[in-house]
Amino acid sequence: MVVRRPPQAATNTTITSAQTFNAHTKKGTRNVIESGGVGDDDDDVLTNLVEPLWPEDLKHLPYTFNRVSAEESIKMSREFYDKMNERRTIRFFSPDPVPREVIENIIKVAGTAPSGAHTEPWTFVAVCDPEVKQQIRAVVEMEEETNYAKRMGNQWVKDLKFLRTDCVKEYLTMAPWLLLVFKQTYGMLPDGRKRNHYYHEISTAIAGGILLCAIQTAGLATLxxxxxxxxPAIRGILQRPPNEKLLLLMPVGYPAPDATVPDLTRKPLEELMVTV
Amino acid sequence: MVVRRPPQAATNTTITSAQTFNAHTKKGTRNVIESGGVGDDDDDVLTNLVEPLWPEDLKHLPYTFNRVSAEESIKMSREFYDKMNERRTIRFFSPDPVPREVIENIIKVAGTAPSGAHTEPWTFVAVCDPEVKQQIRAVVEMEEETNYAKRMGNQWVKDLKFLRTDCVKEYLTMAPWLLLVFKQTYGMLPDGRKRNHYYHEISTAIAGGILLCAIQTAGLATLxxxxxxxxPAIRGILQRPPNEKLLLLMPVGYPAPDATVPDLTRKPLEELMVTV
Structure with missing residues (x-):
């Protein structure tokens, strides 16, 4: 089933009869849904009722589903595990270029994520401009100095020591692409009013997990x-609007030929899963 | 590269020389890392320094990476998009059984997710017991009645109307499996002290996104x-410890033959992606 968005929804022109009401959502009653589930300081609770993004009488259609046999399902799930289990967080990248079409495809995959009330509260910024990568690196390195020295505390520094990382982030200029995943803490209507983006942080992080699968499936590496x-500084560099907040920063490319990874392991199934 | 966890890490017996210090993390200085990034009321800031989960002098190994051609990368990324774009949230399930091995494999895939300081702050509970599914359904339906009537506000009810959902959640007993994704807000040492689980909510939601890819790749459907x-009520039913909090509840199975989905579309690439 190919999913296509009608032009009117894409451009928000369905909002024709929006009216202002006093909703019964107040600052004092904000909850996890209204705030997006993140507890951000500037998560507003929107107090004006607006028209929904999708028409209330939206048609429902039969879902076409091609069912595979149990054997095939076992085989496919095992193969996907083998592929995903090869993924490691990479801190040493090759400068070799990655085709733009691959970057576009992996972002399209991330855009298939589910979201609260199908608000799709995310923006993916793909940076390949060397100067912009350098500006982003400068911001991250400056903040990381403070993070390591003051903000994070002794336990954090101790818990990260096995990674052998420091404030120098060469991968941010070495990798051919930086993907910046922004959550949209609210939506904007053409008339300037705000729209609730329910569960925006969880939804965007789920999209980030799907993005990771797409990167791995395309034969690329990331951190x-x-x-x-x-x-805020990176949002300024990229000129993103105030309703977008940076959630993830992911360099994408090929590992350097001499890339190393810590000799880590993952929880075995019996620590991961409980069956009831 | 096959990633294996050494037995001592799996059983936490690496914690042999843990000592108590006054760390400089205090309630007043809690930040996004220490709280897991979620702003939960009961996210503690841990004030005692403990030994790190992974030894500070952990070995680093060469990363074996099989690089594919640009053409192959374009092809694989396009095919993965086609597969993931078929995914829809399903509310009508068939009771047909799904092999346990498939459920185990998809949870293993989710367990390959990255996490802050590799703390792997998640537990996946797979429920197939009909009585337990019924108990979970009863809790959800009771809370949903209150949610629709009081908690969520007019805008939420309006914004969800196109989904044609209500408080009756038949899929929770119809689907052969319920997957419950818990975030671990902190870790427990054998001596009862707590360990920081950095970014536990974002990490677990990313694992949830990877789980969605695994479900789709295995030829199954979910919500x-x-x-x-x-x-809290579901945690009680499943007898999970207090450091685990429910993040996602996902019925998993095959769609009912007459399953329908709302005639929704997704943002096109030009609304999803910004290139710099």
């Missing part, structure tokens, strides 16, 4: 980073 | 739900 305190 | 206010 999943959460650039603490870098969001 | 990604965030059961508002049901966490």
């Amino acid at each position: 999943t980073s959460t650039p603490l305190n870098c969001g | 990604t739900s965030t059961p508002l206010n049901c966490g």
Whole structure:
């Protein structure tokens, strides 16, 4: 089933009869849904009722599903595990270029993620401009110095020691692409009013997990980073609007030929899974 | 590269010389890393320094990477998009059984997710017992009645109307499996002290996204739900410890032959992606 978005939804022109009401959502009653589930300081609770993004009488269609046999299902799930289990977080990248079409395809995959009320509260910024990569690296390295020295505390520094990382982030200029995953904490209507983006952080992180699968499936490598305190500066560099907040920063490319990874292991199934 | 976890890490017996210090993390200085990035009320900031989960002098090994051609990469990324783009959230399930091995494989895939300081802060509970499924359904339906009537507000009810959902959740007993994704807000040492689980919510949601890819790749269907206010009761039913909090509840199985989906579309690439 090919899913296509009608032009009117894409451009928000369905919002023709939006009216302002006093909704019964108040600051004092904000909850996990209204705030997106993240507890951000500037998560607003929106108090004006607006038209829904999707028409209330939206048609429902039969779902076409091609069912495979149990044997085939076992085989496919095992093969996908083998492929995903090869993934490691990479900190040493080759500068070799990656085709733009691959980057576009992996972002399209991330865009298939589910989201609260199908609000699709995410934006993916793909940076290949060397100067912009350098600016982003400068921001991250400056913040990381403070993070290591002051913000993070002794336990964090101790818990990260096995990674042998420091404030120098060469991969941010070496990798051919930087993918920046922004969550949209709210949506904007053409008339300037805000729209709730339910569960925006969880939804965007789920899209980030799907992005990781797409990167691995395309034969590329990445590093999943959460650039603490870098969001506002990077948003400025990329000229993103105030409703977008940086969630993940991921260099994407091929590993350097001499890339190393810590000799880590993963939890075995019996620690991961409980059957009831 | 096959990743294996050494037995001592799996059983936490590496913690042999743990000592108690006054760390400089205090309630007043808690930040996104220490709290897991979720702003939960009961996210503790841990004030005692403990031994790291992974030894500080952990070996680093060469990363074996099989590089594919640009053409192959384009082809694989396009095929993976086609597969993932077929995924839809399903609310009508067939009771047909799904092999346990498939469920184990998809949870193993989710367990390949990255996490802050490789703390792997997640537990996946797979429920196939009909009575337990019924108990979970009863909790969800009771809370959903309150959610629709009071908690969620007019805008939420309006924004969800196109889905044609209500408080009756037949899929929770119809689907052969319920997968419950718990985030571990902190870790437990054998001596009862707590260990920081950095970025536990984002990490677990990313694992949830990888789980979605695994479900789709295995030829199965699911519904990604965030059961508002049901966490404590469901944790009780499943006898999970207090450091585990429910993040996602996902019925897994085959769609019913007459399953329908709303006639939704997804953002096109030009709304999803910005290139710099």
